[in-house]
Amino acid sequence: MTAVYVHGLGFWSAGFPNVERFCAGREEPEASRPDAALLEGPLKRRATPLTRLGVEVLGQAARHAGTELSSLSSVWATAHGEHSPAIDLLGMMHRGEGRLSPTKFHNSVHNTPSGYASIATGNRSVSTTLTGGPELVAATIIESIALLRANGGAVAAIMADEPLLPPFERKEVTSSLGVALVLAGERRGALAQLSMPRLEHTQGAADDPRFGTLHISAALPLVRALGDGATGTVPLQLRSTAAPDRPLWVADVESMGGSARSLSTRA
């Protein structure tokens, strides 16, 4: 398989609970918490903010793609991992509490969202969680395409991070961000064709004011291209975090005629 196609797109940030609103710049102020409708009962009660975010965008992207969730392979990406439970655990340790919460402990691993999603959807397929820095978005797409070439079928790439909490907070990051893509080798019904990422000496993506230097916000040019039905080369790294002496990851997007508007009609 050489060509890879984008069949579904999921998006969530505070005030922009889907890709249509994000691409149109139409805010929905009451959207302050991802719904994560795939989670029910105890799973929903115990889910962390990052897990709710990842599961929400996975659900959106799979719905847009019309893909069966129980058989989807997945690559999850988060630069800071399960930060909220980790901060709670650090607080418990600092206050000298003898025993940590077992739920918060098992919720603190980077692959918590993947674990909850697999339990909620009965999905036993391969699921890999990646973490990293400025190159995380590119690595996620690379691993997703490699997985697709190895196993066929469809692969979900889910990138999610939340703003850091005190004492690690960064003032410029004001919202969580979740992005999901469903990729497949099938051309029919696709939104766009996506190339394997490659290195180029080029300018990176500009910081979005709400996400600052959050590494996964480097996926926003790709989200905008897919949402707008645009064709071209998109950066997969932020200009502000790129090392000055190194090339940056980029990918080519070729629209198949779909756009954010068509996403909502496919749902």
Place this chain on the structure above:
Amino acid sequence: MLNALGDDVDAVFASLERGDAALSPPPFSIGFDAVCGAVNPDIPRLDGALAGFDSRNNRFVKTVLASMRPALDAALDRWPNDRIGICVGSSTLAMDEIERAYADAIATKQSASAFDVLRKGSAEGLLEVLRRLTGFAGPAAIVSNACASGGKAFASARRWLESGLVDAALVGGVDSLCQLTLRGFRSLNLLSPAGARPFSAERRGIHIGEGAAFALMERAGEGPRLLGTGETADAHHMTSPDPQGHGAAAAMRMAMDDAGLAGEDLDHVNAHGTGTAFNDSMEAVAIRSVLGERSTRTVVSTKGLTGHTLGAAGAIEAVIVLECLERGWTPSSAGAPPVDRDLGIEVSTEAVSAPIRTALSNSFAFGGSNVSLVFGARA
């Protein structure tokens, strides 16, 4: 390879031959009795341009990569540096540094440097250290599927090679002791008071270790081979394995099929074998169902000696298996006697000197993540 047993491959194998668990108290004050598999505290710090990235985790990386320098340089001679990838597993990363930064920031009400510690102590810092110490400029990622991270890094790197994206890749894993994991596993009542004894009738849980192991993987060459990989999810529970071992068995079956092997073809198993009641029972069910019986196969867990090195475990055990294939020798499953006969598998209680052609390594994790790797001796 580096872990509680030694600072390099030969030292680790000398300890495996002696069969002595390297148990020690945690390398920090924790307020309760616990035994660990701690790395030699005297390994070199990061200095010069990398001084800002100094942490136990990154010292492990530096030490192991220094021992691999000739192989890394040979790869750089063979391939353009942007065609060599980095795919490494880690779960805790430099959490001990982040714990200290949190405590300092709360105590002093100054958070100015806390973010910097978080950044350098997380995957971003680890990748930067890996890039600078190897000179490799291709795709790079940290796999973080808890205790399956190190094993899954091998599976991902193989995909990158097979997709033609890279010509070589540094694979492996690294993890270091911290308060959070010791206290966390204690909260789950999974810590053994006297060290892990996988597959023993007297097993009482894990002891946590630390360390790093790396290998250089290429599409072709003279060394031992990664013949097959299998990755699945349990879709059962966040911490408890599926008691029937369906997910684990599926990963093992997938790896064996990928390698083109039947159960009777397999010479050696390095099990996940944590020493908890649940894991060892579940894994035994999976081993029985996928591999069947074969009296000359050796089945071991090395975690009774190394401790459970969490995100590094899959990589450390993969490198142990690769060395076993090269040396024609397999260790005993330390701590196993008296073996739990209810498990129904033949656990090796003696080291065996005999050539092996094929070996399987399992890693299972929180979130129900499973990976099996099948390796073969050099052609």
